[in-house]
Amino acid sequence: MQRFGSVIGLKPEMEAVYRELHANAWDSVTACLARHHIRNYSIFITQLEGKTYLFSYFEYTGTDYEQDMRSVAADPETQRWWRATDPCQIQLPGRAPGANWSDMERVFFYAGSEL
Numbered sequence: 001m002q003r004f005g006s007v008i009g010l011k012p013e014m015e016a017v018y019r020e021l022h023a024n025a026w027d028s029v030t031a032c033l034a035r036h037h038i039r040n041y042s043i044f045i046t047q048l049e050g051k052t053y054l055f056s057y058f059e060y061t062g063t064d065y066e067q068d069m070r071s072v073a074a075d076p077e078t079q080r081w082w083r084a085t086d087p088c089q090i091q092l093p094g095r096a097p098g099a100n101w102s103d104m105e106r107v108f109f110y111a112g113s114e115l
Contacts, residue, residue: 001039002060003109006101009090010045010052018054018088021081028077036072037062054089056101 010018022043033041041058062068072078086100095102 002065003106004056004058004060005104005106006056007092007104008054008056008101009092010054011088011090012052014088015045015052018085021084021088026077026081029081032072032075032078033058036068038068038072055104 037060039059039061042056044055044057046053046055060068082100089100091100092102
């Protein structure tokens with residue numbers, strides 16, 4: 001399994017819209033994620049220096065991440081979802097070419113232990 005984190009800005013005037021969309025995420029979009037081996041997808045929100053940011057985390061359990069991500073991006077319902085969510089977001093400098101979210105590097109992982 002691989003773990004991924006990313007960050008993007010959120011337009012303050014669109015926060016309520018973004019929250020509502022995710023409170024009622026479309027079954028077609030979550031089904032697409034499941035088909036392409038995405039698990040435990042979470043999005044967190046925070047304020048830093050007066051700006052709002054979103055942090056996403058998910059786990060990938062497949063064997064061909066690049067192909068699965070191309071398939072997700074080609075899905076018409078996912079594209080429709082992005083047309084609804086993208087106007088809420090502020091892309092950050094330094095992201096990969098063509099990406100909305102900026103990938104984050106994992107520097108620590110603790111799986112836990114039984115005491």
